[in-house]
Amino acid sequence: MVGRASTRARRGFTLIEVIVASGMGVIILTALMGYLVHRARMDQQEAQLGRLKQDASLVLGQLGRELRQAGLGRPTRARSEGVGELYPGPLIAASEASVAFVADLPRPDASLNGVSAFAANQFAPPLPARGVALLNELNGGCDVDGSSPTACRTDEASLLLRPSGVDCRNSPDSAPTCPWGLKKYRPGEWLVLVDGAGRWVERQVSSNLFAQALGRTALLLDEQLPEDFFDVPNRGWVASVDRVYYRLRDGAIERKQCWGQAGSPASVSVLATPCSAPADGTPWEPMLRSAGLHGLVFRYFDAQGVELTLLPLSAQDLRRVRLVEVRLHLSAPVSSDSVTYDTFTSVALRH
Secondary structure, eight states: OOHHHHHHHHOOOOHHHHHHHHHHHHHHHHHHHHHHHHHHHHHHHHHHHHHHHHHHHHHHHHHHHHHHHHTTTOOBBBBBSSSSOOOOSEEEEOOOOOEEEEEEEOOOOOOSSOOEEEOOSSSSSSSOEEEEEEETTTTBBBBOSSSSGGOOOOOOOOOOOTTTOOOOTSOOTOOSSSSSHHHOOOOOEEEEEEEETTTEEEEEEEEEEEETTTTEEEEEEEEEEEEETTSSSOOEEOOOOOEEEEEEEEEEEEEEESSSOOSOOOOOOHHOOOSHHHHHBBBOOEEEEOOOEEEEEEEEEEETOOBOOSHHHHHHHHHHHHHHEEEEEEEEEEEEEEEEEEEEEEEEOOO
């Protein structure tokens, strides 16, 4: 009995047993390799999808934030001078692949926008001729910009971004809480001034920028305001209304911001044309450039939720828009396949 057991142990596995074991090993290895390949493809897809989501979030995030401010600083009543026309609505151009709107937005070298209220322009001591006193949440009653701290004289610190113990008179030029750090206004800049009754005029900031009289500092305009402009005291505002353009072109989403004078009288046909001079705005700047950018689509809806489909929208239909929907379609290759990402945002416009 012992001899038979020893003989069988020395004999080892049979050929059939080896073939079966090898086959099972191949099956297991094949399954494992298939899983690893699938897992690697899934990881690539997840990574690409994450990048697409990040790209979409950056584009729609900024576009949505700015669209929500469309109309900021825009007058809603008639012009005080001339034929008394209305200022265009928040949107100034709208097509399937582009949109343009007006809003007082931050400039590339500024921290915050420049909407300011009027401050006691009708009270003594009188202001300099062609001067206006302004008030906003940043700097009390002084809101002018200049190349040195002497351009603005005030003892009031910022009411919003207050560094302890530092006011506008003693702070450095680069301080973000002071008007010359914010670079709110420049000589030659065009402003929209709205009186207490909602009527508006356009004026240019004087080359001298500011003036002083009897201890008061004021922003200096190129022309006098209408005599009845301050009949409703301490109301109204001043805005440096910008035009902002977004478009899809040559596989890229581009943005442009303009702040030079659009034209007088202001009209949709004039405002819808982007600025060309470098001093009047930014160049076309790519926000997203990708071979996987397959679609940027704008849709427009009126107050009843009805989509306005006759694009580009006419001047009349532009005023009807109450909601803008922005859809974005992105894709990225993964091995022999691709991953896609579709998303959208909806923005209600202010009127």
